Amino acid sequence: MRVLVCVKRVPAPGAKINITADGQAVDTAYLAFTTSPHEECAVEAAVQLVEQHGGESTVLTLGPAEADEQLRYAASIGVNKAVLLPIATADWDPQRTAAAITAAIRELEAAGGAFDIVLFGNESADSGNFQVGVRVAHALARPMVNGIKGIEVDGAAVRARRDSEAGVEVYALHLPVVLGVKEGINLPRYPTLKGRLASKKVAVEQAVPQGVAGGQQMVTLVQAAEQASTTVMLGNGPEAAPAVVDLLEELGILK
Amino acid sequence: MTVLVLIEHDRGSLNPASLEALTAARAIDPQIEALTLGAAADGLAGELAANGAAVVHQVHADLLSDYGPEAWGEATAQAVRALKPDAVLACGTERGNEVMAQAAARLDLPMVANCIEFVPGDTWTITRVRWGGSLLEQCTLSATTKLVTVAHHAFEATPSQAAGTVAPLPMTLDPALARTVVADRVERAAGVTLATAPLVVGGGRAVGSAEAFAPLEELAARLGGVVGCSRAVTNNGWRNHTDQVGQTGTRIAPDLYIACGISGAIQHWVGAMASKKILAINTDPEANMVAKADYAVIGDLHKVVPAITAEIIRRRG
Numbered sequence: 044m045r046v047l048v049c050v051k052r053v054p055a056p057g058a059k060i061n062i063t064a065d066g067q068a069v070d071t072a073y074l075a076f077t078t079s080p081h082e083e084c085a086v087e088a089a090v091q092l093v094e095q096h097g098g099e100s101t102v103l104t105l106g107p108a109e110a111d112e113q114l115r116y117a118a119s120i121g122v123n124k125a126v127l128l129p130i131a132t133a134d135w136d137p138q139r140t141a142a143a144i145t146a147a148i149r150e151l152e153a154a155g156g157a158f159d160i161v162l163f164g165n166e167s168a169d170s171g172n173f174q175v176g177v178r179v180a181h182a183l184a185r186p187m188v189n190g191i192k193g194i195e196v197d198g199a200a201v202r203a204r205r206d207s208e209a210g211v212e213v214y215a216l217h218l219p220v221v222l223g224v225k226e227g228i229n230l231p232r233y234p235t236l237k238g239r240l241a242s243k244k245v246a247v248e249q250a251v252p253q254g255v256a257g258g259q260q261m262v263t264l265v266q267a268a269e270q271a272s273t274t275v276m277l278g279n280g281p282e283a284a285p286a287v288v289d290l291l292e293e294l295g296i297l298k
Numbered sequence: 299m300t301v302l303v304l305i306e307h308d309r310g311s312l313n314p315a316s317l318e319a320l321t322a323a324r325a326i327d328p329q330i331e332a333l334t335l336g337a338a339a340d341g342l343a344g345e346l347a348a349n350g351a352a353v354v355h356q357v358h359a360d361l362l363s364d365y366g367p368e369a370w371g372e373a374t375a376q377a378v379r380a381l382k383p384d385a386v387l388a389c390g391t392e393r394g395n396e397v398m399a400q401a402a403a404r405l406d407l408p409m410v411a412n413c414i415e416f417v418p419g420d421t422w423t424i425t426r427v428r429w430g431g432s433l434l435e436q437c438t439l440s441a442t443t444k445l446v447t448v449a450h451h452a453f454e455a456t457p458s459q460a461a462g463t464v465a466p467l468p469m470t471l472d473p474a475l476a477r478t479v480v481a482d483r484v485e486r487a488a489g490v491t492l493a494t495a496p497l498v499v500g501g502g503r504a505v506g507s508a509e510a511f512a513p514l515e516e517l518a519a520r521l522g523g524v525v526g527c528s529r530a531v532t533n534n535g536w537r538n539h540t541d542q543v544g545q546t547g548t549r550i551a552p553d554l555y556i557a558c559g560i561s562g563a564i565q566h567w568v569g570a571m572a573s574k575k576i577l578a579i580n581t582d583p584e585a586n587m588v589a590k591a592d593y594a595v596i597g598d599l600h601k602v603v604p605a606i607t608a609e610i611i612r613r614r615g
């Protein structure tokens with residue numbers, strides 16, 4: 044089985060997201076970088092699929108040269124190959140991103156054979172466009188379901204599960220498929236020391252990304268309005284319990 | 299201008315977020331139309347009229363008897379080709395975003411997800427949410443038909459009576475689209491869910507283990523609520539991801555959220571901020587959760603939580 048997983052490097056903000064003076068990006072001066080938890084789970088799912096069914100997994104990202112870090116993290120938990128589509132600007136719009144990923148998949152498949160499963164995150168952590176995976180799947184004429192919290196493969200048959208407001212929905216699909224994965228599908232493993240060392244040696248393949256600008260263009264980032272809050276201190280330690288229960292009564296929570 | 303609203307329903311039961319999309323659409327143009335997919339949704343026409351739909355376009359097809367992202371996306375794309383609306387709005391729910399992305403891919407048009415403000419024109423200027431709502435983005439959208447989804451809770455649904463003329467929209471869907479329809483489903487058991495609970499007791503990394511959630515469970519049970527948690531907890535395998543509050547978990551909106559040993563990272567906060575009141579219990583008076591909460595107790599949750607339960611028992615027995 045050949046599995047591809049697409050991840051996006053994003054800043055990992057702490058208590059607040061600060062914006063650069065020109066309003067074009069998140070101020071990352073003091074920040075680390077990561078991928079969405081959905082994508083971490085997609086990477087784990089790719090590794091597990093190959094563990095169960097044999098074959099090979101590949102991780103792909105479109106991003107700055109530094110996104111090498113996210114590719115190697117995926118390699119450190121067991122992904123076999125890595126592909127970087129380097130871009131100079133901060134971000135590409137979702138149509139352009141999807142076009143570039145589609146073109147890259149076509150090239151990878153021409154060289155190494157078709158991917159049985161292409162995995163995405165449910166949405167990217169930063170821009171949350173909810174569409175890159177769907178667009179890629181449509182361009183490749185493959186079925187796509189987003190929000191997946193369970194994947195079972197039996198021969199060419201795939202059962203993909205997701206939560207809905209009504210309960211749980213199951214999709215019966217046939218390979219090849221494209222799936223958008225949601226956090227909760229699995230518990231991503233931590234890299235082992237051996238995995239970390241091995242990931243340093245993985246050759247990251249590079250390809251020039253292809254894609255023309257789409258119809259959605261970012262102008263500026265804006266801080267979300269925040270209600271000023273003053274915190275009422277109810278006390279210190281267990282001695283504060285009566286004050287808390289007074290509050291529960293006052294709010295009508297303790298009847 | 300024609301603004302079309304794609305109505306989200308599950309086997310004929312309306313997703314209330316669709317009423318928010320109808321309200322958002324009326325702010326763009328008072329004269330709006332609705333699109334329902336599948337015969338099961340025919341009964342919604344009256345309610346859609348009462349929420350401003352001048353026309354309700356109804357599509358009937360076997361493939362639309364249950365939800366399927368590709369069938370719904372293709373039907374929406376065909377409706378756009380037939381009706382040539384200036385814009386299509388859907389709700390920014392899982393399904394809404396999925397269907398609009400499918401339609402956009404089929405029409406080779408841009409699609410802007412989770413918008414909260416629209417300035418129409420030749421090119422639209424839009425404000426949308428990023429980072430699950432922690433950050434806003436202003437963007438422009440140029441396209442022959444503007445495809446957008448409306449962030450959930452960004453508009454308050456208000457009724458407005460319109461004609462609601464029913465207009466069948468004939469359509470043939472390729473049976474091959476049946477490759478992604480719901481094959482099976484398990485209905486959720488009735489009961490309080492994290493998303494709808496009136497009270498949530500949340501536990502963070504500081505709780506320390508799966509077993510140590512017992513006092514939080516007890517407090518929640520006494521107050522008719524449920525337990526939630528941070529990602530640090532799910533990552534440690536102490537609780538199931540269905541309990542996670544936040545950007546990649548559940549958005550909660552209880553009357554009171556009691557956040558125990560949770561630092562209040564922005565990705566957690568965005569899932570908790572719709573709570574009416576927040577009480578933080580934390581050893582660190584500088585924690586973001588303490589700063590943002592309405593009330594706080596500074597102290598060890600392992601001592602404070604049982605003391606609250608004991609005080610409730612003392613007063614109520």
Ligand SMILES: Cc1cc2nc3c(=O)[nH]c(=O)nc-3n(C[C@H](O)[C@H](O)[C@H](O)COP(=O)(O)OP(=O)(O)OC[C@H]3O[C@@H](n4cnc5c(N)ncnc54)[C@H](O)[C@@H]3O)c2cc1C
Pocket residue numbers: 054055056077078079080168501502503504527528529530531542543544545546547548558559560561562563564565566569579580581582585597598599600
């Ligand atoms: C893209 C993305 C999405 C994310 N999505 C989510 C999400 O959906 N939900 C989520 O929760 N996180 C999410 N995260 C992770 C988030 O950034 C934080 O890492 C996480 O919320 C931290 O969990 P915590 O507050 O339990 O742990 P910590 O940050 O470690 O905080 C522990 C707190 O406990 C306090 N404490 C310590 N001992 C005690 C004690 N004895 N009694 C009382 N208090 C004590 C400390 O002062 C501290 O404030 C996401 C991250 C990213 C990058």
Ligand SMILES: Nc1ncnc2c1ncn2[C@@H]1O[C@H](COP(=O)(O)O)[C@@H](O)[C@H]1O
Pocket residue numbers: 049050051052079081082103104105106137140162163164165166167168170171172173174175176
């Ligand atoms: N720049 C990128 N490089 C690789 N994958 C991406 C990129 N942007 C988005 N994706 C993938 O597409 C999914 C959906 O992204 P989005 O449409 O932005 O919400 C993400 O979870 C990723 O798996």
